[in-house]
Amino acid sequence: MNRSLFAAAALSAAACSFAPKYQRPDAGVPQEFRIVKPSEAASIADLPWWEFFKDPVLQGLIREALANNQDLALAVARVDAARAIVGVAKADLYPQINGNVTGGYGDLSTQTFPGSKTSGRYTINGNVSWLMDLWGQVRNTRDAAYADLLATVDGQRAVVLSLVSDVAQAYVELRAFDLQLEIAKSNTETRRGTLELFEARAAGGAASDLEVNQARSDLAVTLAAIPQAQILIWIKEHQISVLLGRAPSPIPRGTALTDMPEMPELPAGVPAQLLTRRPDLLAAEQNIIAAGKRVGVAVANRLPALSLTGFIGLDATNVPDLFTPGALTWNAGAAIFAPIFQGFRLSSLEQNARAVLEETIASYRKTVEVALQEVADASAGVAKLGEVRAAFEMQVKATTASVDLARGRYEGGVASYLDVLDAQRRLYEAQLNLEGAIRDQLTSFVQLYRALGGGWQYTEPAVPETPPPGGKPPPPPAQPPIPPAQPAAALAETASAK
Numbered sequence: 001m002n003r004s005l006f007a008a009a010a011l012s013a014a015a016c017s018f019a020p021k022y023q024r025p026d027a028g029v030p031q032e033f034r035i036v037k038p039s040e041a042a043s044i045a046d047l048p049w050w051e052f053f054k055d056p057v058l059q060g061l062i063r064e065a066l067a068n069n070q071d072l073a074l075a076v077a078r079v080d081a082a083r084a085i086v087g088v089a090k091a092d093l094y095p096q097i098n099g100n101v102t103g104g105y106g107d108l109s110t111q112t113f114p115g116s117k118t119s120g121r122y123t124i125n126g127n128v129s130w131l132m133d134l135w136g137q138v139r140n141t142r143d144a145a146y147a148d149l150l151a152t153v154d155g156q157r158a159v160v161l162s163l164v165s166d167v168a169q170a171y172v173e174l175r176a177f178d179l180q181l182e183i184a185k186s187n188t189e190t191r192r193g194t195l196e197l198f199e200a201r202a203a204g205g206a207a208s209d210l211e212v213n214q215a216r217s218d219l220a221v222t223l224a225a226i227p228q229a230q231i232l233i234w235i236k237e238h239q240i241s242v243l244l245g246r247a248p249s250p251i252p253r254g255t256a257l258t259d260m261p262e263m264p265e266l267p268a269g270v271p272a273q274l275l276t277r278r279p280d281l282l283a284a285e286q287n288i289i290a291a292g293k294r295v296g297v298a299v300a301n302r303l304p305a306l307s308l309t310g311f312i313g314l315d316a317t318n319v320p321d322l323f324t325p326g327a328l329t330w331n332a333g334a335a336i337f338a339p340i341f342q343g344f345r346l347s348s349l350e351q352n353a354r355a356v357l358e359e360t361i362a363s364y365r366k367t368v369e370v371a372l373q374e375v376a377d378a379s380a381g382v383a384k385l386g387e388v389r390a391a392f393e394m395q396v397k398a399t400t401a402s403v404d405l406a407r408g409r410y411e412g413g414v415a416s417y418l419d420v421l422d423a424q425r426r427l428y429e430a431q432l433n434l435e436g437a438i439r440d441q442l443t444s445f446v447q448l449y450r451a452l453g454g455g456w457q458y459t460e461p462a463v464p465e466t467p468p469p470g471g472k473p474p475p476p477p478a479q480p481p482i483p484p485a486q487p488a489a490a491l492a493e494t495a496s497a498k
Contacts, residue, residue, distance in 0.1 A: 017136030019143075019296025022289050025361050027368035029271045043268055045277055045454030049164045052449055054261070057254025058171050061244060065167050068245025072163060075156040082149040089145035092138045095130040095308075103319075122322055125313025125329070132307065137300035140293040147290035154286060157279035157456040165450035167243050169443055174236045175257040176439035177229055183431045184225035190424060191219040198417070211417055218421055222428065257438055262386065263445040268379060268452055274371050278453035281371060284364040291357040298353040302346045304338040374451035381444030389441050392434040399427040 044052070050059055066072065105120045133139055195215040202212050238248040275281055312330040316322045339346060406423040409415035449455055 016134075017140060017296050018299035019136065019140050019293045020357070022292055024275070024285065025288070025364055027275075027365045029275065029368065029372070031271070043273060043277075043452055043454070044263075044449060045268075045273075045452035047454060049168075049455040052454065053168055055171075055254040057252050058168060061171060061240065061251070062164055062167050064244045065163050066160065069163055069243060070245055072156070072159050075152075075159040079149070079152045079156050082145070082152040086142070086145045086149050089138075089142040092131060093133065093142065095128050098127045100125050100127070100313075119317050120319075121315075121317060122319055123313055123315045124322060125311060125315075128308075128310035130308045131305060134306055135296075135300035135303050137297050137305075140296035140300070144290040144293035144297070147286045147293065151283040151286035151290065154279040154283035158283065161279055161450060161453065161456040163243065164455040165446055167240065169446045170236060170240045170243065171251075172257070172260075172439060172442045172446065174233065174240065174251060175253070175255075175260070176435055177232045177236055178253065179257045179435045179438075180432065181226065181229035181233065183428070183435065184222050184229055187424070187428045187431075188219065188222040188226065191215065191222055194417075194421065194424070195219050211421075214418060214421055218425060257435070257442075260438075260442055262441070263382075268375065268448065271372060271375075274375070274453060275368070278371055279456055281364070281367055281453075284360070284367045287360045288357070288364055291353070291360045295350070295353045295357055298346070298350040302339060302350065304336055307335050307337070309333050309335065371451065375448065378444055378448035378451045381440065382448050385437065385441040385444050389434070389437040392430065392437045395430040396427070396434050399423065399430045403427050 049062060053059060053062065101124050103120070103122045106118065131138070195212070198212045198215045202209065237251045240251050241248045275285075310330075310332045312328075314322045314327040315329050316324070316327040321327055403420070403423040406415060406420040410417050410420050
C-alpha cells in the first residue's frame with residue numbers, strides 16, 4: 001500500500017495541465033496619452049489620496065467613508081468569501097480521510113441458518129480516498145479560485161478608488177452649491193436695495209412703474225435661487241452622508257470653493273502604467289487567468305481519472321473483541337473512471353469554457369479602452385478648464401466694472417436705471433458661470449486622479465510618538481491595509497512552475 005501511494009504521488013507530481021498558457025492580451029495601448037504627453041515615468045496617481053486632497057475637512061470625510069461605507073464592507077466580505085473558496089479548491093489536493101463508528105444489536109438469522117439468532121455488531125473504521133491529479137484538474141481548479149480571489153481583492157481596491165473620488169467630487173460640488181447660495185443671497189440684497197430705491201422714487205414721481213416692476217422681477221429671480229440652492233445643498237449632503245455610512249445629516253465645511261488651490265501640473269504617466277495600477281484592469285486580467293484555468297479543468301474532465309482508496313477498521317460482535325487481533329480488517333485498491341459517452345455534455349462544457357475565456361479577453365480589452373477614454377476625457381478638462389476659468393474671471397471683473405459705470409451714468413442723469421438692472425443681471429450670470437468653471441476644473445482633477453488609478457491606497461503613515469513641530473500627526477488608518485497588488489502573470493507563472 002505504501003509503495004502504491006508513493007508511485008501515485010510521483011505520478012501526480014508529474015501531472016500535466018491542459019490550461020492555455022497565460023499571456024496578457026494586446027489591448028492596443030498607445031505609447032502616450034492624447035492631450036497629455038508627459039516624458040516622465042512618474043504620475044499624479046502615485047500620490048496617496050491624503051497627499052492629493054489637501055483640505056483637512058475633506059480628508060476627515062474620506063477617512064470616515066473608508067471606515068463606515070457599506071459598499072466597502074460588502075467588498076471586504078466578498079474577499080473573505082473568495083479566500084474561503086480557495087481553501088475549498090485546495091482540499092482536493094490532499095487525501096480525504098473519514099472515520100466511522102457504528103454499533104447495533106439484532107436478529108442475524110437467515111434461511112440458511114433457520115432459527116432466531118440475536119447478536120451485536122460493532123465496527124470502528126477509517127476510509128482514505130485520493131483522486132490523482134493526472135491532468136491538472138485539481139490544480140487548475142485551485143488556481144482559478146486563487147485568480148478569483150485576486151480579482152475580488154482588486155475589486156475591493158476599485159471600491160476604495162471609487163469611494164475616495166466620489167467623496168472628493170461630491171465635496172467639491174457641495175462647496176459649489178454653497179457658493180451658489182452666497183451669490184444668490186448677495187445679489188438678493190443688492191436687488192432688494194434697488195427695488196426699495198425705485199419704490200421710493202416712484203412714490204415721489206421720479207421713477208416709472210416699468211422700472212419698479214423690472215426691479216421686482218429681477219429680485220424674484222434671486223429670491224427663487226436661494227431655496228433652489230438650499231435644496232441642492234441638502235441633497236448633496238444626503239449623498240455624502242450615504243457615502244460616509246450614516247443617516248442624512250449636515251456635512252462640515254472646510255476650504256471655500258474659490259480658495260481651493262489649483263492642482264499643480266503633474267505628469268499623468270505613461271498609458272502602460274494603467275495596466276498595473278487601475279484595479280478594474282487588474283481584476284479583468286485575473287478573470288482571464290481564471291477562465292484559462294477552467295478551460296484546463298474542462299479538458300481534464302473528459303479524460304480518465306485515477307483514484308486510490310484504502311480501508312482499515314475493527315469489526316466484532318461485542319465491544320471487548322474489537323480490540324483483539326482478529327477484529328482487524330483492511331483493504332487497499334485503486335480505481336479508474338473513464339467517461340465514455342455522456343451525450344456530448346463534456347465537450348459542450350469545454351466549448352463553453354473556451355467561449356468564456358474569449359469573453360473575458362474581450363471584456364479586458366473593452367475595460368482598457370474605457371480606461372484610456374476616461375483618462376483622455378479628464379485630461380481634456382484639466383488642460384482646458386483653466387482657460388475657461390480665466391475667461392469667466394475676466395467676465396466677472398468686466399461686468400463688476402460695468403455695474404459701477406452704469407450706476408455712475410444713472411446718477412449723472414445720462415442713463416436709465418434699466419441699464420443698471422441689466423448690468424446687475426449680467427454680473428449675476430457671470431458669477432454663476434465662474435462658479436461652474438471652478439467646480440468643473442476641480443472636478444476634472446479628481447476625475448483624472450481616479451482615471452489614472454490613484455487613491456485606492458488607504459494605509460496612512462503610522463502616527464509618530466512625538467507630534468512634529470507646528471502640526472498635528474496624521475491619524476491612524478481607518479481600515480486594515482488591503483493585500484499588496486500582485487502582477488497578473490504571477491499566478492500563471494506559479495502554476496506552470498509546479
